[in-house]
Amino acid sequence: MQDAPADMPETKACGFLIVKGNPIETFLLMRHKDRWDLPKGHVDPGEDEMTCALRELEEETGIMASQIEVDPNFRYSLQYVVHYKKRMGGVTALKTAVYFLATLTDDVELNLTEHLGAEWFSWNPPHAIQEQTIDPLLAAVAAHVSS
Numbered sequence: 001m002q003d004a005p006a007d008m009p010e011t012k013a014c015g016f017l018i019v020k021g022n023p024i025e026t027f028l029l030m031r032h033k034d035r036w037d038l039p040k041g042h043v044d045p046g047e048d049e050m051t052c053a054l055r056e057l058e059e060e061t062g063i064m065a066s067q068i069e070v071d072p073n074f075r076y077s078l079q080y081v082v083h084y085k086k087r088m089g090g091v092t093a094l095k096t097a098v099y100f101l102a103t104l105t106d107d108v109e110l111n112l113t114e115h116l117g118a119e120w121f122s123w124n125p126p127h128a129i130q131e132q133t134i135d136p137l138l139a140a141v142a143a144h145v146s147s
Contacts, residue, residue, distance in 0.1 A: 008081070008092065008093060008094050009091055009092075009093040009094070010093060010094045010095075010096065011042060011082075011084075011093045011094070011095050011096070012042065012043045012049075012095070012096045012097075012098065013040045013041055013042050013043065013052075013056075013095065013096075013097050013098070014040060014041070014043060014049045014050070014052040014053040014056065014097075014098045014099070014100070015038045015039050015040020015041065015053050015056055015057065015097070015098075015099055015100075016038065016039055016040070016053050016057050016068075016099065016100050016101070016102050017038060017099055017100070017101050017102070017137060017138075017141060018039070018057070018061075018063065018068065018102055018103075018104055019101065019102070019103050019104070019123065019141075020103065020104050020120065021103075021123070022103060023123075023145065024103075024123040024141075024145060025122070025123055026120040026121060026122055026123055027120070027121055027123055027138070028061070028104075028118060028119075028120055028121075029118065029119055029121055029129070029134070030060065030061075030112070030114075030115040030117075030118050031115050031116045031117040031118060031119065032115060032116065033116060035130060036129055036130055036134060037115070037133075037134075038099065038134070038137075039056055039057045039060040039061050039063075040053065040056050040060075040097065040099070041055070041056035041059070041060070049075075049098050049100075050070075050100065053098070053099075053100050059113060059114075060112070060113055060114050060115065061108075061110050061111065061112065061118070062108065062109070062110055062111030062112075062113075063104065063108055063110070067104060067105055067106040067108055068102040068103065068104055068105060069102060069103045069105050070100055070101070070102045071100070071101040071102065071103070071144075073144070074100060074101040074140075074141070074144050075098065075099075075100060076098070076099045076100075076101075076137050076140045076141075077096060077097065077098045077099075078096075078097055078133065078136060078137075079094060079095065079096050079097075080094075080095055080097075080132060080133070081093070081094055081095070082095045097133065099137055101141055101144070125138060125139065125142040126138075126139060126142070127139075
């Protein structure tokens with residue numbers, strides 16, 4: 001984690017790494033203008049982590065909770081400093097991102113609402129996609145499924 005001042009505002013987002021296959025064959029990433037990301041979003045007041053992750057998954061991909069099987073033994077969290085241009089009035093904040101692991105149980109047609117595209121990547125660890133967030137998550141999943 002990057003060093004952050006003690007008085008820095010904090011924010012939390014939750015999401016999923018969605019995979020296909022057992023063992024894992026592919027995983028889903030969402031395309032932003034300049035990077036890959038996972039379906040995730042900020043926690044609403046009074047919302048728990050799983051509720052947030054499921055809500056964001058459906059909002060951003062159209063994948064419903066009934067179409068996935070959540071791994072109850074996997075929860076990955078990381079923190080990093082972000083600068084929000086619009087959200088939170090242009091402030092710099094300490095962001096906690098929490099990710100859960102789920103296997104897609106039904107074939108679905110993605111309904112993208114917030115991303116330029118999406119792609120199913122082959123599961124072939126180790127991965128080198130995005131050093132700060134995605135790569136450590138994928139490494140944690142790889143260790144989890146091989147244990």
